[in-house]
Amino acid sequence: VKSSYPSLRLLSITVALISAVGPLTIDVYLPSFQSIEADFNISRAMLTQSISFYLLAFGISTLIFGPMSDKIGRIPITRWTLALYTISSLGCALSESYTSFMIFRVLQGITAGGSMIACRAMIRDAFPPQEAHKAMSKIVAIFTLAPVAAPIIGGWLENTFVWNSIFY
Numbered sequence: 096v097k098s099s100y101p102s103l104r105l106l107s108i109t110v111a112l113i114s115a116v117g118p119l120t121i122d123v124y125l126p127s128f129q130s131i132e133a134d135f136n137i138s139r140a141m142l143t144q145s146i147s148f149y150l151l152a153f154g155i156s157t158l159i160f161g162p163m164s165d166k167i168g169r170i171p172i173t174r175w176t177l178a179l180y181t182i183s184s185l186g187c188a189l190s191e192s193y194t195s196f197m198i199f200r201v202l203q204g205i206t207a208g209g210s211m212i213a214c215r216a217m218i219r220d221a222f223p224p225q226e227a228h229k230a231m232s233k234i235v236a237i238f239t240l241a242p243v244a245a246p247i248i249g250g251w252l253e254n255t256f257v258w259n260s261i262f263y
Contacts, residue, residue, distance in 0.1 A: 103230075106221055110214040111234040113173070115241035116180065117153060117207040121146060122245035127258035134258070135193040145200045152204030160209035161216070169213045169220065176209035188262035
């Protein structure tokens, strides 16, 4: 439908950017591991657990937020999870202990998974099946660029500021 094309294009771009949050969050702080370990006085093995717990929370959240978005709507789930993601990112940046950092990393995983799954369902809702496949292929292309760009962005932020800036 020609009149709704710009809004569908904007939806696709928005979903792509929100979908990229998850993989970006996994890899963006990798260059800062040494600084984070020093600040929290922890080992590499302990800090690496923050990736595992993030991924576990991310995966489980998709199972929860998928049906929730069917029931209460895609946009409310997306808004709430993005708001909570922002709060959890600030929590990571302001953490003064490894324990609080881990709690906020898990919350990041939960909320990134929730917003991604709700947004992807919006594509399925908004496009006819054949067009949805095309839109999703473009979204996946952007999704796959995030882990490539994340360490570069994270390294630049740490070198320019401090590791906490990555989470701001």
